[in-house]
Amino acid sequence: MGGHGYSGWWGNMGGPKHRGIVTYQLSPYEMKTNAHLISKGTHNFFRRTSSNLGYILPGVFLFWAVTHYGKKRHEWLNSKAGHAAQHEH
Secondary structure, eight states, rough: OOOOOOSSTTTTTTTTOHHHHHHHHOOTOOOOTTTTTTHHHHHHHHHHHHHTTHHHHHHHHHHHHHHHHHHHHHHHHHHHHHHHHHHHH
């Protein structure tokens, strides 16, 4: 199973040369990452979030319900009544 020796650094491993691959890069000095962040960002955030509430809320509610049930059940099982009910059968 062993290798045949050092094959080169990542991206320069001596394999066949790729042809026809074009890459583009934008200079970080040309990007405006925070342009209009406050003025348009908050409105856009609330618009997108409100349009997805129908997808988000059922999962959040289900997670809350299961967690709430689990905590209440755990408290009951560790109570005096829970111990008594466990040892009855």
